[in-house]
Amino acid sequence: MCGIVAIVGKSPVAPLIVDALKRLEYRGYDSAGVATVEHGKLGRRRAEGKLVNLDRRLKDEPLGGTIGIGHTRWATHGVPNETNAHPHFSDGVAIVHNGIIENFAELRDELRRDGYEFTSQTDTEVVAHLVARELAQGAAPVDAAHNALKRLQGAFALAIMFSDDEDLIVGARNGPPLAVGHGEGEMFLGSDAIALAPFTNSITYLEDGDWVVVRSNAMQIFDMDGNKVERRRQQSLSTSFMVDKGNRRHFMEKEIHEQPEVIGHTLAHYLDFTKGAARPFDLPFDFASLDRIAISACGTAYLAGLIGKYWFERYARLPVDIDVASEFRYREIPISKQSAAFFVSQSGETADTLASLRYCRKAGVPIGAIVNVRESTIARESDIVLPTLAGPEIGVASTKAFTCQLSVLAALAVRAASARGTISPDQERAMVRSLSEVPRFATQALKLEGQIEQVSRELSHYRHVLYLGRDTNYPLAMEGALKLKEISYIHAEGYAAGELKHGPIALIDEQMPVIVIAPHDRIFEKTVSNMQEVAARGGKIILITDRKGAANATVKTLETIILPDVPEFVAPIVYALPIQMLAYYTAVFMGTDVDQPRNLAKSVTVE
Numbered sequence: 124m125c126g127i128v129a130i131v132g133k134s135p136v137a138p139l140i141v142d143a144l145k146r147l148e149y150r151g152y153d154s155a156g157v158a159t160v161e162h163g164k165l166g167r168r169r170a171e172g173k174l175v176n177l178d179r180r181l182k183d184e185p186l187g188g189t190i191g192i193g194h195t196r197w198a199t200h201g202v203p204n205e206t207n208a209h210p211h212f213s214d215g216v217a218i219v220h221n222g223i224i225e226n227f228a229e230l231r232d233e234l235r236r237d238g239y240e241f242t243s244q245t246d247t248e249v250v251a252h253l254v255a256r257e258l259a260q261g262a263a264p265v266d267a268a269h270n271a272l273k274r275l276q277g278a279f280a281l282a283i284m285f286s287d288d289e290d291l292i293v294g295a296r297n298g299p300p301l302a303v304g305h306g307e308g309e310m311f312l313g314s315d316a317i318a319l320a321p322f323t324n325s326i327t328y329l330e331d332g333d334w335v336v337v338r339s340n341a342m343q344i345f346d347m348d349g350n351k352v353e354r355r356r357q358q359s360l361s362t363s364f365m366v367d368k369g370n371r372r373h374f375m376e377k378e379i380h381e382q383p384e385v386i387g388h389t390l391a392h393y394l395d396f397t398k399g400a401a402r403p404f405d406l407p408f409d410f411a412s413l414d415r416i417a418i419s420a421c422g423t424a425y426l427a428g429l430i431g432k433y434w435f436e437r438y439a440r441l442p443v444d445i446d447v448a449s450e451f452r453y454r455e456i457p458i459s460k461q462s463a464a465f466f467v468s469q470s471g472e473t474a475d476t477l478a479s480l481r482y483c484r485k486a487g488v489p490i491g492a493i494v495n496v497r498e499s500t501i502a503r504e505s506d507i508v509l510p511t512l513a514g515p516e517i518g519v520a521s522t523k524a525f526t527c528q529l530s531v532l533a534a535l536a537v538r539a540a541s542a543r544g545t546i547s548p549d550q551e552r553a554m555v556r557s558l559s560e561v562p563r564f565a566t567q568a569l570k571l572e573g574q575i576e577q578v579s580r581e582l583s584h585y586r587h588v589l590y591l592g593r594d595t596n597y598p599l600a601m602e603g604a605l606k607l608k609e610i611s612y613i614h615a616e617g618y619a620a621g622e623l624k625h626g627p628i629a630l631i632d633e634q635m636p637v638i639v640i641a642p643h644d645r646i647f648e649k650t651v652s653n654m655q656e657v658a659a660r661g662g663k664i665i666l667i668t669d670r671k672g673a674a675n676a677t678v679k680t681l682e683t684i685i686l687p688d689v690p691e692f693v694a695p696i697v698y699a700l701p702i703q704m705l706a707y708y709t710a711v712f713m714g715t716d717v718d719q720p721r722n723l724a725k726s727v728t729v730e
């Protein structure tokens with residue numbers, strides 16, 4: 124999603140802004156731009172595509188000035204080209220924007236009637252003209268910005284700069300995050316603390332409805348009525364974080380390989396391996412007295428939640444209502460007073476997930492946030508933060524955050540089952556022991572990389588792929604399909620293996636590889652029947668299983684990938700790794716932009 128950086132500084136800011144924008148690349152974008160003010164004049168460079176293109180533009184035509192705003196744009200209104208790239212200008216006003224101005228069409232018509240000409244297809248340009256019109260009518264810059272902000276509906280983060288004041292940037296937040304960075308005689312604005320990390324770790328997060336006047340030596344935050352408000356200044360943990368691929372080709376590859384370690388950290392946070400029990404940290408509810416829980420999330424995080432549902436229901440006998448957040452937020456779901464709600468999000472900023480959280484907040488139930496970014500909005504608005512300790516995830520396709528989300532959900536399911544008396548102390552010890560072994564199983568799974576790379580070479584020749592699984596392997600099949608389509612652009616579907624004959628079997632022919640995720644568990648034989656149905660129709664099977672499964676599969680496979688024998692409870696965490704590697708290597712063979720696939724954003728701050 125779009126990224127914003129703004130600096131009121133003391134040295135030339137254009138290169139600093141581009142450098143900070145690079146730290147926001149992980150959010151996904153398709154064009155970029157920077158504007159500065161020098162000697163009372165606005166200057167701007169913009170470029171379609173990656174930041175190297177903007178870098179090149181700046182090398183050919185450098186921009187001076189010690190105040191500036193920069194932007195990476197993820198297109199919502201208008202194609203990703205140079206004209207639509209931010210910053211947008213209007214008569215001495217420059218603007219960058221993340222989000223959607225919902226009433227832009229109405230405002231555009233009004234501004235056109237007043238003679239303003241639009242040069243882009245964006246919703247953002249209306250804001251530049253609105254501010255410029257206020258200035259033309261005699262308002263001072265800060266008032267002009269405030270008056271314009273009051274006209275806007277929708278979700279936005281904005282930074283506004285003026286040619287007539289080289290010591291002023293106005294920022295605003297209503298939805299997507301925006302943080303103020305405090306420097307020595309210089310001040311910053313950024314979409315997150317990671318962007319500002321090279322400059323400062325002293326951060327103030329704006330809250331929804333806040334706007335801020337930033338000058339080199341001071342800043343003041345206001346609410347929409349113009350009242351001064353105080354927000355806490357905090358030390359960000361992001362400063363020590365270096366964006367680095369190590370010796371890997373891609374962040375995604377590095378992040379896949381980090382999993383044994385980060386899963387271990389995450390599990391140890393929630394489980395006492397010595398005692399063989401879930402840690403008894405304070406929760407704002409008692410699992411024993413809940414009648415159900417609600418879970419909501421988007422994409423991969425939703426699929427983690429769906430696996431969590433299987434665990435909570437099977438082991439803790441606790442019913443789970445789960446929905447993708449874009450549906451959850453509008454469906455007017457009845458929320459039981461005896462429930463708790465969990466929101467799963469790597470970024471902690473996903474707009475739909477945040478809206479679902481706020482819906483549950485209104486319903487008055489306790490809220491837990493399973494998030495990777497602890498300083499995020501979802502974390503801040505929850506009653507308890509249940510962190511995934513995956514470390515920063517830069518690859519747009521989620522890998523280590525997913526397995527860490529699963530780790531938190533598995534540990535919570537153990538805690539819930541123990542509190543509700545649905546497992547005995549011996550069973551709890553056995554479940555905790557199984558989880559403690561996951562980092563080792565994950566390390567063994569990574570050793571299959573060579574074989575998976577070969578299978579992926581074959582997969583890259585097909586246009587469609589089907590994934591099948593039963594039980595917790597069904598959401599995992601959907602995750603496999605999601606991962607493959609988002610980074611390799613090969614069409615893929617994940618199905619419950621038992622649903623095959625209710626439709627998708629019509630797709631099976633020699634051109635349809637079918638990836639079956641089937642450890643030798645209670646229902647393995649059922650999945651074997653489904654594989655036979657595929658094989659009988661010429662489908663090419665890639666089976667991901669364990670030794671016993673391989674020995675008992677009784678069907679011809681194109682390839683069988685044999686994972687270590689793992690307890691059924693933890694299998695989805697371990698089986699996620701070959702699924703991720705398959706997608707990764709297929710994308711590498713396809714030659715796509717693995718870490719920043721087209722059209723995708725890491726942090727989806729618009730609905």
Ligand code: F6R
Pocket residue numbers: 421422423424425467468469470471472473476519520521522605606609725726727
């Ligand atoms: C897929 C992927 C997305 C995210 C989704 C939610 O690999 O990364 O589907 O899972 O956009 O994002 P978060 O977890 O930040 O709420």
